[in-house]
Amino acid sequence: MKYVFFQGCTTPQKENAYELSMRKVAAKLGIELVTLEEQNCCGFFVEPVDHLSATIMAARDLALFDASGLNAVTPCPACYGQLTRVRNELLADKKLFDEVNSALKTVDRKFVGTSEIKHFMTVLIDEVGMEKIKASVVKPLSNLKVAPFYGCHILKPSYEVNTDNPEDPQLLDSLIALTGAKLVDYGEKKLCCGQSVGGVDEELSLNLSKTKLKSIKKAGADVMVTVCPACHMQFDLVAGAKLRDLAIPVLHYTQLLGLAQGLSPSELGLGENRVSTDAILEMIGMV
């Protein structure tokens, strides 16, 4: 299993522990991640201002993937959604396909559409499989009570990213269960984290996060697990700073799985987490 690794912007800028833990877990499961040079932003935050520019930016990345001959995997669901959507749009609209390729031609690039886009979670489920992941767990985290948080872009819109049922998602729950941890269901499981609206109205985005954290606290979870760097940033960095009394430790799923696979906290970049993970590391005997 070999993939082109598409970093996105958020992960290298703010969530390097996600990339670190992902690389470590990938190595354990036999997934080869190839760093592709010349990656640019997928265009997700350009869309609201200029769809055309965003499309060609995404197309350039898609052209890079096609040239590599490999499928691409990304840690960020927004990139996953954006790249998937643009790829689908280009393959369905011949006129747009020709337009974009004629622009790409001027820099010697070509979009074909052979490479598929995957999110790391979908690779784990579809390519690696539950059995193999379970087999890699050497240290079941049975003392941990985990609140899963999918975020929005890995699940919706289901007509573009068909990973799981957005109304009753179960896949991340299953992945967490494989580590031996206990799942905690909470009322606001499907609520958006509010990250995307933070730049426009910080108080609004904090209200969303606050409501979510209250619900998780009520349900009695020790730790939150995310699959999106932006969601992680919202609950670790932002809530960690602005909602101190509500914030709980937030782990990337790859960090949780890595711990269960016997990797050390420092190997998984737990030191980077702003909300201290000491309490949960103690619970699993890994101080």
Add this chain to the structure above:
Amino acid sequence: MKEEKDSSKQAPAMVDVFLCDCGHELSRVIDFGQLEEHVSNIKSVKSVRKCSFLCSDLGLNELKAVAKNGAQRLVIAACSPKLYEPLFRQSLKAVDFDPFMLEMANIREQCAWPNADDSLGATEKAKRLVEAAVAKAQMIESVGEQGFDIEKAVLVIGAGVAGLQAAIDAGDFGHKVTLIEKEPVIGGNALKLGLAFPTDDGAFCISPSKLVPSIRKCFYRVGLLQHPNIKVRTLSEVEEVNGSCGNFNVKIMSNPRGVDQRLCTNCGKCAEVCPVEIANAFNYGLNKRKAIYLPHPNAVPPVYVIDWKSCTKCGKCAETCPAHAVDLYEKSTQTKENFGAIVIATGFQEYDPSGIKQYKYSVDKDVITQLELSRILDPFGPTGGQLVKPSDGKPPKRITMVQCVGSRDTSTNAYCSKICCMVALKHSILIKETYGRDVEVYFCYMDIRTPGKGYEEYFSRARALGVTFIRGKPSEIYRDPSKNCLIVDVEDTILNMPLELETDLAVLSVAMRPTKGIENLTKALGVEVDCDGFVKEVYPKLRQTETNVKGIYVCGGAQAPKDIPESVTQAEAVAFHVISDLSKKTYQKSLDIAFVKEEACDGCKICVDACPFDAIEIVEVEKTADHKSSSVARINAIRCDRCGTCSGRCPTGAIQLRRYTDDQAMNQISALLSPNNGILSPKIVAFCCDECGYATVDLVGMGKIKYPANILPVRTPCLNWISLYHIFKTFEHGADGVLLVGCKIGKCQHLNVEANAEKTVKFAKDIMDEIGLNGDRLEMISVCAAEPTRFTRAAESLVSVTKKIGPVPKNGILREDLSKQVMKEGS
């Protein structure tokens, strides 16, 4: 059955022609002197007679005299055949002249009237039309009729209100009816409803029988089982169907009841001693029943039944039964019976909303459907009519109706299910009238639809009783454990504010779907279903009860969502069809239908798949040296609807339509288009389908709306009949343009939903562009007679386009090599 006269081996028939000028009306435009002279010079014309009112008694007598006097073929040039062709045929039959040896030329509605300002053109056109009619008449063959026996027996599948009505009506008339029902009791969904709108009385109710006085209203009046002409078979289903209208051979499987209908006294002792207790599916699991049970007090037949899946065969019931009615080893029976007609009345089921996860159906016990609420409110139901929550049996203080669940939703069922507003209103009113202020009722809707007679009152009554109506579609239903109730998130779109509705019971008004098992049944019957799975009607505007298979009818919820009044009325309509079908001694079918030249057929099956009426099958014949294949197509005479679709699709020309064979048609076209004297130039042949196409052109003429005389109309059975061969041969014979005029796509009564003609035209246009003939010469329009200008505009446009392009080259063939190749490939 008369033998087909092989016209090619005998001397060609001679034609006697009548030219009627409709009381000098037509001779004001058409020069009848010229016309008469021209027609008399046609080689195959024996005589030409001018007359004024051929349709009068005098005229008809003259017609009959000629027919009696050794005439072989007749041509009448007059008004539209749609007016008097039947009258003329009747008159001919009266003097023993084959009524189908007559061809009419329409020189009034399709010539003199629309071309009243162009005497020269109209006269030339009349000459063309009469010549074409003569050419066609020469080649018409005699076909005769075939009589088919009709079994005077009707099979009604499904004993809900629709099936019961159809069965009783047919049975009252005197036909033998077999009414089968897959459940152990009759009544269908009506048995579960309790009260029904708009009368607010029992749903398990039927209209009076005209024959058996005791059959009226409540089901339990055993009169149904004593009807002399109706045999009720419960626990029965259709397994296999063969044959056609008048003679369907049906295999019916009856599952064992385990209790003898003749002996059971309905005492209930068996159920008392039965050790097996399971969830009662009739009441949606809200209570339990035994493995031997009676579904409902109003059960007909009033006999207990054994649920074999749960029965442990312990034998206690058999021991206890005082009437010795229990037979634990009863076998299922299979019968094969013949029926003249079949009625599909299988009804509907509620859509299962478990897939709509945000509403938590099948996750939370207090989220139920309207039918489940019916069971709760029914005094004969699991709670004795007490309104309680399924979760804890306590009375709810607040109930919320959620409308359009799974309906009007592009991701589930796009259609509106018609009855849910009324059902929910009915329940709301019932609850408010019983419990008053003790129960608050909320009603979340998108639109309130109360279209029937006496229906709007339900909406008014509900408001008067204080039901709270909220215009908004809920996004989510979830339980709040701290408040021990459900929360419904919905936007009050009228107040423009979000509502967090606390409710104890959420009732989902789910979509109406065809009943389970409809796919297997329709497949066995060969009946088409529509895109939503309901049985497909032939013509939605006027013929909702007929299916694509002659002799099989549909009524009630099986055809589309509808309420009791409509279901019953439709059932009466079906009964009329059935009675009418079965009242004849034999079914006489005129054999001017499709036929197969078996030697030319190579068994490719294209016709079998294309036939909308399931009228063609492949049979094995003895292969002689002349035969291409031993598997050949054969036409089922009863089912054939004479559309010509098979002929239009056939690649070898083996399958043809009587009176519209390729040879006849091309002979007609050739005569229509010759000679090239330049008077009507360009020449446009307009193929008009015999339904809306021809009628539209007629009505344009009757409205005296003008269009160019260059348009030469030709009557065709259905545009599906037209193939590439016809189109290209028409150009070869001298047409400069071809116009296809047919019914609206998808609304054709020959079920032309695949738009075969459209595909043929598109393909032809592409080829014409390739070979330099220019595809713009060919056009197709979909019209109805209420849109005359669509035709006239298309006619004018095509004339001006062909004028601009110029005439087709003299010999009609542009590139001999290419056109030969194309003809071979395209056919």
Add this chain to the structure above:
Amino acid sequence: MVQKAGLLIEEPIRTAKLNAEFKFEIAKVPGGETINHCFQCGKCTASCPIRRFDKRYNPRVIIRATLLGMKDVVLSSPIIWMCATCYSCSERCPQGVRFTDIMRVIRNMAVAEGKVNPFYKKTAEAIIQFGRTFDSPDFINEMRCDLGLPPVTSLDRQEIAKIIGELKVNRSKESLNK
């Protein structure tokens, strides 16, 4: 003038002053095709997490104003920049109205008229200029080196500018030809 959710609307609404073309303009842009299917059931609004915490933002009202033709009101409103693109609305709409994509089309139209939220403007401009959300990767690479990660990938930002320019030039040539 009245406040309807976050939209400032002149009362009474004079339909003669409304822009009947507005909804068709949106429907013509890829992503906006489904706008006319809305039948105002309100399920989107009931599902919206932003709306839940800020009553000014109301998806149904935005569509309603758009379908009525209130082009200026909608494009000038600050609330069109509040959508978090969570897609809950698009997911649940019974008529398949892709509200999130329509929001993007409306936003693009507002930008074309010079009306854009400063945060979005700043972010997009930076991304187009740098090819990603950050300019110099030096500080980031220091962090990454400490963690044992390879430095962030190289990037020729001129290429980005070039292809965006090419695409736009070709598009405008085409619309001139039409």
